[in-house]
Amino acid sequence: MNSSSLHPLHACWDLAASAVRAEALDTALDLGLFEELLQPSTAAQLAARRGLHAANTAHLLELLWSIGLLQRQPGEPARYELAPVAREHLARPSPRFCGDAWRYRLASLRCLSGRLRQHVEKGPRLTDSPFQSATGAGWASAARAQIGQEQRAVSAAAALAILERLPQAAQARRLLDLGGGPGWIAIALAQRFAQLEGVVFDWPETAAVAHENIEVAGLGGRLQAQGGDIAADPLPTGFDLVWCSSVLHFVPEVAATLDKLMAAMVPGGWLVCVHAELSAEAEDAACVMPFYLPMRLAGRHVLAQGGTAAALAAAGFSDIEQTTSGLFPMAPVQVVVARKPAAPAQAQACHV
Structure with a gap:
């Protein structure tokens, strides 16, 4: 969508939405979902392995896909795998993993912004x-x-x-x-x-x-x-x-x-x-x-x-x-x- 067609207040609304995106990434890291997606998987398969709610797991994966952290293969049901940036930095086996560091920054900013x-x-x-x-x-x-x-x-x-x-x-x-x-x-x-x-x-x-x-x-x-x-x-x-x-x-x-x-x-x-x-x-x-x-x-x-x-x-x-x-x-x-x-x-x- 052309940014010129957005309402002038879109930037303000997007600020509220950024909290949801941050919570989605925090949740995925906390649950170890990036490690689960080192190999392509459907939301139902992932949810079954981790004991999660299948439908809501699918919604979370779709959000992570929308912000560029996952890739989605065509087909029904959709299969997800890690985007390169997530494979390098958000999956714990990687030597360049920094998911804990990101969560530490998030917690610090939440604490400071709260004051x-x-x-x-x-x-x-x-x-x-x-x-x-x-x-x-x-x-x-x-x-x-x-x-x-x-x-x-x-x-x-x-x-x-x-x-x-x-x-x-x-x-x-x-x-x-x-x-x-x-x-x-x-x-x-x-x-x-x-x-x-x-x-x-x-x-x-x-x-x-x-x-x-x-x-x-x-x-x-x-x-x-x-x-x-x-x-x-x-x-x-x-x-x-x-x-x-x-x-x-x-x-x-x-x-x-x-x-x-x-x-x-x-x-x-x-x-x-x-x-x-x-x-x-x-x-x-x-x-x-x-x-x-x-x-x-x-x-x-x-x-x-x-x-x-x-x-x-x-x-x-x-x-x-x-x-x-x-x-x-x-x-x-x-x-x-x-x-x-x-x-x-x-x-x-x-x-x-």
């Missing part, structure tokens, strides 16, 4: 820390499970795609993965670039998870996990490549964090910042705002389009380039690459 009116009426609670990232055993558990799943299935491949197009990555020798969580991005980069060594820096409980993953990957001789507070503790130094993804949203002061990153890098080193930003165009902002509105209501940083690049320039970085990537979970992000200026020639000569 939206309270935030608008009264602002954040005094007990809320607007810049505190998740810490402690709860976040470490998520890093080991849902967040780790998302990083392995989606984010690590996205990071590789970005750095494989950055010629400087092939020459880099020492990597800092700032706020690297379970460490799968650093692991993927070390596996791709054999010369690379480095450090994953995150809260102590999460760094412990990264350490476990590094050891399992057999990279303990090249990668370390270091725990600490990005805002309060000193960062390790000597890096010629820094990966910083979705970290600046949570720090108390963006400028102070960029100053610390500058100090952690060697002259001529490269910083890759990956963060969501808010476009001045409504259509582009609509792709970002739903995921980051709860964060903004809590007082965290979500910069306007070009804000990260401007902050890097103000911090003294040079050779700044910005592109948009849709390869990461949730919303499109801005990938900003910047260079720490090389040491002056005279200083280099004295050092030699």
